[in-house]
Amino acid sequence: MPTTIVEMMPEHWLKIVIGLIVGLVFFMFGMNVMSGSLEKMSGGKLERTLKTATANPFISILLGATITIAVQSSSATTVMVVGFVNSGLMTLRQAINVIMGANVGTTVTAWIFSLTG
Numbered sequence: 001m002p003t004t005i006v007e008m009m010p011e012h013w014l015k016i017v018i019g020l021i022v023g024l025v026f027f028m029f030g031m032n033v034m035s036g037s038l039e040k041m042s043g044g045k046l047e048r049t050l051k052t053a054t055a056n057p058f059i060s061i062l063l064g065a066t067i068t069i070a071v072q073s074s075s076a077t078t079v080m081v082v083g084f085v086n087s088g089l090m091t092l093r094q095a096i097n098v099i100m101g102a103n104v105g106t107t108v109t110a111w112i113f114s115l116t117g
Contacts, residue, residue, distance in 0.1 A: 034083045047089045054094040064101020069109050077102040
């Protein structure tokens, strides 16, 4: 069993690179499917709701933090927001505030867990 990177055989590197490429392809495919589905299902109501919920930057940050605390994953929140931007349901400015809130939510979640032991 190799213990350092230098000791790894070339086939190990090949497996790592192939795994990285396959993972990236699946991620891009998932983002494409999600944004396409969001475009189809958004009849205007979802866009209006998002526009109203993210009109105030402070509320946007609070929304991002709340969603992240609820799902306990800022990555999931960020992927959702990127999908909304990709499908035209949110602007970049709205998304930045929500993603900042997602980062705050991660910090708050970690802080709560550290207090409860």
